[in-house]
Amino acid sequence: MAAPVKSTVDSAHSTVQKLTIGKGLNLGLRTAMEADDKVIILGEDVGKLGGVFRITDGLQKDFGEQRVLDTPLAESGIIGTAVGLAVRGFRPVCEIQFEGFIFPGFDQISSQLAKLHYRSQGRIKMPVVIRVPFGGGIGAVEHHSESPESLFSHIPGLKVVSCSNPADAYWMIQQAIACDDPVLFFEPKRLYHSGAVRAEVDTAATPDPLFASRVVRQGTAATVVAYGPSVKVCLDAATAAAEEGTSLEVIDLRTLSPLDLGPVFESVRRTGRLIAVSEAPSESSLTSEIAARVQQECFYSLEAPVLRVTGFDTPYPPSKLEEEYLPDLDRVLHAVDRSLSW
Amino acid sequence: MAAPVKSTVDSAHSTVQKLTIGKGLNLGLRTAMEADDKVIILGEDVGKLGGVFRITDGLQKDFGEQRVLDTPLAESGIIGTAVGLAVRGFRPVCEIQFEGFIFPGFDQISSQLAKLHYRSQGRIKMPVVIRVPFGGGIGAVEHHSESPESLFSHIPGLKVVSCSNPADAYWMIQQAIACDDPVLFFEPKRLYHSGAVRAEVDTAATPDPLFASRVVRQGTAATVVAYGPSVKVCLDAATAAAEEGTSLEVIDLRTLSPLDLGPVFESVRRTGRLIAVSEAPSESSLTSEIAARVQQECFYSLEAPVLRVTGFDTPYPPSKLEEEYLPDLDRVLHAVDRSLSW
Amino acid sequence: MSSAEQWTHPEPGAGPAAQAAQPSREQVIAGLRATNEGGAELTQLLTPEGERVDSPQFDSYVADVDAEVLRGLYRDMVLVRRADRESNAMQRQGQLGIWVPLLGQEAAQIGSGRALRKRDMAFPSYREHGVAFTRGVDFKELLGIFRCSDQSGWDFQAHGFHPYTIVIGNQVLNAAGYAMGQKFEGKVGDDDGEATIVYFGDGATSQGDVHEGFVWAAVYDAPLVFFCQNNQWAISEPTERQSRLPLYQRARGYGFPGIRVDGNDVLACLAVTRWALDECRHGNGPVLIEAFTYRMDAHTTTDDPTRYRLSEELEVWKHKDPIERVRVHLARNGLADQDFFDKVQAEADDFAADLRDFCFNMPDPPPERIFSEVYAEPSPVLDAQREEYLAYLAGFAEAGGH
Amino acid sequence: MSSAEQWTHPEPGAGPAAQAAQPSREQVIAGLRATNEGGAELTQLLTPEGERVDSPQFDSYVADVDAEVLRGLYRDMVLVRRADRESNAMQRQGQLGIWVPLLGQEAAQIGSGRALRKRDMAFPSYREHGVAFTRGVDFKELLGIFRCSDQSGWDFQAHGFHPYTIVIGNQVLNAAGYAMGQKFEGKVGDDDGEATIVYFGDGATSQGDVHEGFVWAAVYDAPLVFFCQNNQWAISEPTERQSRLPLYQRARGYGFPGIRVDGNDVLACLAVTRWALDECRHGNGPVLIEAFTYRMDAHTTTDDPTRYRLSEELEVWKHKDPIERVRVHLARNGLADQDFFDKVQAEADDFAADLRDFCFNMPDPPPERIFSEVYAEPSPVLDAQREEYLAYLAGFAEAGGH
């Protein structure tokens, strides 16, 4: 394993910066590239353009064309060569332009990336990160708003995480790069440049571990668990609920595989109620898994079944309808009401 | 929609034949091809060889090279051209040689096959069947024993089914071909030629609907739900349990998406206990979905949490270890015991 | 099937190659990417200056193109450009979520689109508004996609025009399958044969699906024209990021003809595509056409090309404008007078105004659309979801608004 | 990087082409698939009759191959064939779950494998037991895969030999990435440069991944030799189901050299692969080699080739046997005596006996192996699953057996 991520305190400058998620990722990537010259970035348009979301902005200029590669247009190629680069000792960070375009690379992910460590009895490490902007709410055309993360959480050998705020963006991307396992890194694209989640990030702080969930708001009446873009929705819902006297506990899952459900179990044992929120379709999904495990671990604590607020089991609709499709504050609160009145 | 599958009684001959699952599929394919000359078969080695499992044996000889196509070696090509053939009005039946090789075709499945009907507002039908031999227990090398069906059940726009016996093999493949939606058809490869499930099939009978679950053994103490190759395991377990005085109800899921959980809910309301069995890894899987929905629908009926007996969350191990990896009679009974003593 | 050997050493665009290069203007921009690389191998019938050059190989394919037809092609191009610009503007005004401009690619699209016959089938990517126009698809029907109220509006069968495909390369395999179907149905083999054309970009050539489309079409002798619009850019990446060789030469490895045509020359695009379709109709397909053209605007309205390309490059290509050369040709040769040009302009303005009007008044789809047409046959699980959601919405309505 | 133009009209295997065709025997089997299609374009240094033919282009690459080296190549081939036959037999006896025979492909594998240097890297498919041998991988270490007690046993880094890859085409992209890494690390550019070789079959050429591997390697000038063993069959499908053209010509569309070598000629395979690796070491990669050979046995032990090919075809190819021609060459030219051949045979028998012994005594892996090495860093969820399962097993043990 590469050295664990640590902060480098530079006493001459303040270590606190106000960052968006996008800037947090950019700075995190830069820091990781400075720390280890085996870290390279691969993807479509990640070079001069800095990626269509500008997450890799400025990196090719500063690190050169052999560390930030504008690749040919093919996702299996991006991931398949990243696997080979990892065999050679590199730590590739792939950018998939939009989550809807990860599928041509699915085979390399499931057949090679996920399995080479196992197949080689641990001789081959796969420290590859695949960054995936995901989720809806940006008014886009087809294939630009989906949430396929559950698929990857079903594949053994992969690790899957998602960040929901600038500090996590900054730290988690570095931790993912430092991790010797392949990490699918899901980024909440609609929040990339959102002022609403902009926050001060102390680059000298000690980050939480990568594969750990976090209680982001404490409460007593019911537990709400979410990840990525839905965390903000749930926090807003909790604020609204509080105004009406209902105290919600909100947990940011952060790690989608392996799941760290300890904090969820602990919370549900107190509240007796759980609402799992995700933009993905519900069938055979992460929220199914959460429900399945919570009903088993907290069987005697549950006062209502685990309820789910998710995207519907349809293709992502024309985005004029996405406000209807995506879990929003109202739907979360509606589920809370149902849970409370079960 | 093509005409619904009906039996054609031929009074001169007996309509009852003793068939394996493999023969049932072969006969079902033949019958479908005779009934509709738009039905064509595509895949690797499906022609002269009759497929590596001989499921398409004899079909190219009788229907010619334009109806049974030995394709170039590329799964995206097989599925992508099947999509185009369907646009043209054909009803392609693709064979994927082993489930581990479906992944190069994942993109065409999720981006085109699953979505063209929705995208075109119903103008383009996608009557494509993808036959996938799946599951373990054949002592094979890597990529030949997996159970990826949960992935497809997570993708809206697809239908997913699995057969567990010769009669279903014979009828369900015809019904899948007659269905105007894309159907992923998972076939329990280790049972293809198994005498243990060989059975008499009456080709003049009226089949059950395709998208319906079925109670295959009635019982009172606990419910066990499974599909494909696991159904036999569960039936054997029920027999063993009966000998020890425990009465298990066994349900063959048959349709994995859309799920038909009505019979499961009904059963659980009687037994109060459910064990869901599948060879697939458990995380974000079909068994998660079953648990999630059952805990919600049968909240007050459950006397124990829904338990799952599944493959582990690891890559499929070297097959010398598959007897340890796959749910077997002992593990099912162990779960039943745990449920009963919760 | 044409002999494989024939294409082992293809000599594409043999006829007009000599005249094709117009070095004078290009050489102005030393240090820029070689925008004249299309030169020596380029099939061209109309120079950027509007001069008609002879082509022994392809003249016969446009023998019927008289002044009227040429004026028609001019009108087509002016109309789609006008509609394209209007749509671009409407995106700026918030009426469309995004727009994918075709600016600069009018000749490639109108020329190839007009080469198709009614029963032929076209599989577009996402930028083929000009081809859509030639297939009789109302430009209005395209807007829903970019307004994000819809994913594909037209009747694909009536128009012989498949829905737009966004995932790069997918449609190439779908088109190969469709063309195989034409062949299996016996619709190939003589002058009346059917054919299919599939559109994709220079970037797309790297995708596995495009390769597999080449393999399938070659192995099954599918009546398929691969029409690659090489507009020099895949978003920010120049063609050099995808290939060492000119893209039309990719065909050499598969044993079918590949040819590079001046994609800004509507006449050459028409001729070469007719030839290619003809090969397909007769069972000599597939054929790869590389239309050498230029994306004169941004990749989409969300793109900022100043980050990755020099404006000088655009200036050079302006000299090769696909519409201007036809205009000059018509005018110089007395094939159209000012009145004609004015009328076309007026028609284009009306066309745009009408489009604008339509777009501004386009209704949003109802929430039920989320659930409709997911399947051809019912799914009880989904029906239950729909009912539950509509009941939930109704609850809000009762409570006095969402 | 070599000039693209150079390969626009490649003249592959220019030197020895004329002598390459051995029409007499092939023509016996009229009506069979044209097994002599390799003819005119084939690079060959040793005829099936064991005659050395000159090659102006390639002779220098085997100038060091004296009698001793040649005897070594012979020995290599005899040993791997013997081990292959033994493994095949052990499968029949239930000691292996499956076997993937290399019979007939010894020259392609030994010739190319012996061309590699220690620091080079090889990415095999699943049939490269001969290459494994040249990389110093103990044949025993291969057996676990086919006994299904293991998925890859050797130390890939020490041997410069990647794990077997079963999913067709995957390894081609992985190898391209690895070769890019060699380049990025500055290990390319002179005689001491490193290179990578990747093995795949004729059927694999249809896969998108192989195409993308071509694209990547070409665009990044990766030091990668694509070594396609065209053994004429992809299970039951002849090469005609994959391509109209000889496969080496696929390279033409990408702008790098493609060459067809007699895959049953160990000397030619050695020479051509050395040349190709040399190109790569110097930064002129990639290169595609098509080794024209024949799968003399079934696809695997589960396959029944009588269902899809005529035994006459096999008979013809027996005349081209890769080992026999070296034996004849050595004998006729007095480079080896009977004693040598006897010794090699005895060594091969010992080799096989040892293998057999090892295989029959191979232990099964413990249940914990299921859970080990899934991740490099711990996964608590999986650890819990392991503990639970081991406890469950222990429960059985306590209760007196599973």
Ligand SMILES: Cc1ncc(C[n+]2csc(CCOP(=O)(O)OP(=O)(O)O)c2C)c(N)n1
């Ligand atoms: C599989 C896939 N990957 C990435 C994208 C994102 N994307 C959209 S257009 C584009 C560039 C396409 O370039 P080209 O093929 O040259 O077509 P052009 O846009 O120039 O017409 C990219 C990378 C996509 N749509 N599909």
Ligand SMILES: Cc1ncc(C[n+]2csc(CCOP(=O)(O)OP(=O)(O)O)c2C)c(N)n1
């Ligand atoms: C993606 C994928 N599809 C299908 C298979 C099943 N399969 C194994 S070997 C083979 C044929 C390979 O033929 P070729 O590439 O010529 O190699 P050969 O076996 O002849 O050495 C097939 C179809 C596979 N392993 N991977």
Ligand SMILES: [Mg+2]
């Ligand atoms: Mg382009």
Ligand SMILES: [Mg+2]
């Ligand atoms: Mg082969």
